[in-house]
Amino acid sequence: MSGNPKIDSILDEANRLFLKGKLREAIIYYDEILHENPTHIGSLNNKGYALNKLKDYDGAIQCYNSALKLDSKDLSVLVNKISSLRKKGEFTEALNYCNAILENNSKYNIVLYHKERILFSMGKFEDSISCCNKILEDYPCNGDVLFDKSCNLALLSRIDETLAVLENAISQGIQYKIKAKNNKSFEKLAVNEKFQNLIS
Secondary structure: OOOOHHHHHHHHHHHHHHHOOOHHHHHHHHHHHHHHOOOOHHHHHHHHHHHHHOOOHHHHHHHHHHHHHHOOOOHHHHHHHHHHHHHHOOHHHHHHHHHHHHHHOOOOHHHHHHHHHHHHHOOOHHHHHHHHHHHHHHOOOOHHHHHHHHHHHHHOOOHHHHHHHHHHHHHHOOHHHHHHHOOHHHHHHOOOHHHHHHHO
16 A cells, blocks of 8 residues: 555545446546556556556556556566557567566466467467466366467367367356357368367
8 A cells, every 4th residue: 555545545446446347437546646646556557457448558558667667577567568568469579578577487377378369369379389288287177278279279270189178168168169159260160060069
C-alpha cells in the first residue's frame, strides 16, 4: 500500500470497478491517483491492464513503460507488457522480453504460455511445442496448453499426435471441442473421421 489513506481508498474503488468490468470508470480513478502520485506503479500497471482489455494496446504499453522506468524488473508489469505486445502483433519484441525473464526463471509458466503463443503466431511450431511441453510437465491437464499444442501439431501435419493431444484437451473441457470446430489450424483434418468424431 502507498501509506496514503486518500490514495488507498481511491485505489480500492478503482480496483472494485475494474473487477466488475467497468474498465473506463476504473481508469478515471487510476488517473486521479496518478495525478496525485505519478510514480504509483500499481495504478500504472492496472490502468495499463484496463487499457489492454479495451484493446488500446499502445496506451497500455505507455503505462507499462512508465512503470518500468520506476522498476525495470517488476514481473507483473513485464508480463502485462508482453501480453499487449503479443496482441498488437509485435512478436519479436514480446519474445525478447519472454526470453529475458525465462533466463532467470525457466519455469515461469505464465511467460512460457505467452511465449508458446507468440512462437505459434510466428509460425515456429516446433519451438512452440517445446514451450507447451515445459508447461505440461507441471500442469499435464492444462486444457489451453494442450489445445495450443494440438494446433501446432496439426500445422506440422503430425496427425496421430494432433488427434491424441486434442482428445486430451477436449477431455479437460467441452469448450475445446467448440474451439476445434472453428479453428483454422485443423482445416487439413476436415475429412478425417477421428477428428469429426472428436468434435461432433
